[in-house]
Amino acid sequence: MRNADLPFVGRHHHKVKDSVAAALDGLDSGMTVMVGGFGLCGNAEALIRGVIDRGVKDLTLVSNNAGNLGKGLATWLRAGLIRKVICSYLGTNEDLHSRMAAGTIEVEVTPQGTLVERMRAAGAGIPAFYTPTGVGTVVEDGKEVRELDGRLYVMERALPADYALIRARKVDRFGNCRFYRTARNFSPIMATAARTTIVEADELLDVGAIDPDDVHLPGLYVHRIVAVPEHEDPFEYKTSRKRPAAEGA
Amino acid sequence: MGYSKEQMARRAAAEIPEGSIVNLGIGLPTLCADYLPEGHAFLHSENGLLGMGPFPYEGEEDPQLINAGKQTVTVLPGGSTFDSAMSFAMIRGGHVDLAILGAMQVSADGDLANWAVPGGKVMGIGGAMDLANGCRRVIALMQHATKDGEHKLVRACSYPLTARRVVDRVITELGVFDPVAGAGPDGGGGFRVIELAPGVDRAEVARLTGAPLVD
Numbered sequence: 111m112r113n114a115d116l117p118f119v120g121r122h123h124h125k126v127k128d129s130v131a132a133a134l135d136g137l138d139s140g141m142t143v144m145v146g147g148f149g150l151c152g153n154a155e156a157l158i159r160g161v162i163d164r165g166v167k168d169l170t171l172v173s174n175n176a177g178n179l180g181k182g183l184a185t186w187l188r189a190g191l192i193r194k195v196i197c198s199y200l201g202t203n204e205d206l207h208s209r210m211a212a213g214t215i216e217v218e219v220t221p222q223g224t225l226v227e228r229m230r231a232a233g234a235g236i237p238a239f240y241t242p243t244g245v246g247t248v249v250e251d252g253k254e255v256r257e258l259d260g261r262l263y264v265m266e267r268a269l270p271a272d273y274a275l276i277r278a279r280k281v282d283r284f285g286n287c288r289f290y291r292t293a294r295n296f297s298p299i300m301a302t303a304a305r306t307t308i309v310e311a312d313e314l315l316d317v318g319a320i321d322p323d324d325v326h327l328p329g330l331y332v333h334r335i336v337a338v339p340e341h342e343d344p345f346e347y348k349t350s351r352k353r354p355a356a357e358g359a
Numbered sequence: 360m361g362y363s364k365e366q367m368a369r370r371a372a373a374e375i376p377e378g379s380i381v382n383l384g385i386g387l388p389t390l391c392a393d394y395l396p397e398g399h400a401f402l403h404s405e406n407g408l409l410g411m412g413p414f415p416y417e418g419e420e421d422p423q424l425i426n427a428g429k430q431t432v433t434v435l436p437g438g439s440t441f442d443s444a445m446s447f448a449m450i451r452g453g454h455v456d457l458a459i460l461g462a463m464q465v466s467a468d469g470d471l472a473n474w475a476v477p478g479g480k481v482m483g484i485g486g487a488m489d490l491a492n493g494c495r496r497v498i499a500l501m502q503h504a505t506k507d508g509e510h511k512l513v514r515a516c517s518y519p520l521t522a523r524r525v526v527d528r529v530i531t532e533l534g535v536f537d538p539v540a541g542a543g544p545d546g547g548g549g550f551r552v553i554e555l556a557p558g559v560d561r562a563e564v565a566r567l568t569g570a571p572l573v574d
């Protein structure tokens with residue numbers, strides 16, 4: 111996990127790329143790719159499209175949901191890029207249900223907290239950890255279960271990736287990121303777990319424009335940046351309430 | 360006979376301590392928020408939100424501010440957003456006081472099954488296993504039996520388990536019950552009757568429960 115084969119020189123200079131295609135250079139068939147977002151919330155929409163344009167296949171996708179409503183990562187399912195999905199929740203994602211039932215895509219369902227902790231461990235140089243989540247369920251099958259301080263725990267392994275594709279609201283040219291609301295979710299953790307992290311920036315700023323105390327993800331976890339000001343940001347479930355009638359109305 | 364869905368949600372909301380941190384599961388548990396006095400408790404949503412508010416007013420929906428059910432929500436003053444690792448560290452680390460979750464089956468030992476139906480479509484685990492194991496108190500809010508009268512409060516779960524011995528209390532349309540390991544007459548678990556819903560008779564509850572009722 112020391113990434114000994116990665117270059118030392120220049121890895122943290124010239125991160126800003128002038129196109130999505132340039133940002134995705136080197137993302138090839140057979141790789142493990144993490145993609146940020148909780149369902150369709152916080153997706154790196156242009157990078158997701160860009161991977162389809164690269165024509166790669168046999169990817170292992172690590173993401174909480176693998177898209178929904180035919181949007182987001184469901185477009186990868188439809189384009190046939192994916193061999194295996196590691197996720198926590200399929201829900202109403204018919205594109206994934208149908209391919210899983212047909213046996214064309216392998217699906218590994220992991221508890222959500224375990225999924226993100228496996229990423230965190232990979233990014234923090236921890237090869238495995240013990241968690242109470244999954245004890246006594248199918249999740250513990252084939253894994254070490256150990257009693258510590260009178261309670262049972264399952265050993266889970268770190269989950270690294272070749273690439274992480276994430277999105278942030280504000281990004282400076284070194285890659286320091288600020289996220290927006292619940293669009294943050296898995297993205298900063300995926301950034302730590304991947305050998306190469308690509309950020310789709312809603313807003314690209316000069317170095318110094320983000321106060322150091324306001325940085326959510328330090329730029330050392332970011333290797334490439336592409337500015338994409340426009341996003342679709344589809345709703346999955348648009349819920350609302352009626353505004354109360356004005357007093358006396 | 361028994362509680363309506365709204366009355367079930369109101370009864371479950373009465374279990375939420377003042378000044379506590381609460382995670383409400385998808386579906387019926389979400390309704391509990393409607394019966395909390397303003398400022399009573401702080402709602403946690405595992406996708407990275409503490410201090411969750413009600414649904415936004417029409418026209419103010421933000422696709423990047425959602426709950427774990429991917430519905431648009433709001434954030435209250437004093438609320439915060441964070442990444443998924445921190446959110447689940449809150450859960451697993453015992454910092455969330457109470458989870459109110461939906462359930463398919465609960466055993467008299469407190470085992471919970473709420474993520475998959477045998478032979479059915481696998482919807483996924485999501486945050487269910489972490490919440491069930493990590494939250495300090497777990498309440499299952501559920502129908503007492505299936506429409507066909509098949510038991511859902513059982514001696515042992517036949518559905519895939521979410522977690523073992525985690526459910527502290529079950530609230531159904533028939534009343535409030537606590538699973539207690541070893542409390543049954545045969546040495547197995549039993550459901551302690553805490554209260555029966557208005558008009559519900561104990562013999563009827565016993566018929567619809569797949570494990571002994573105990574006092």
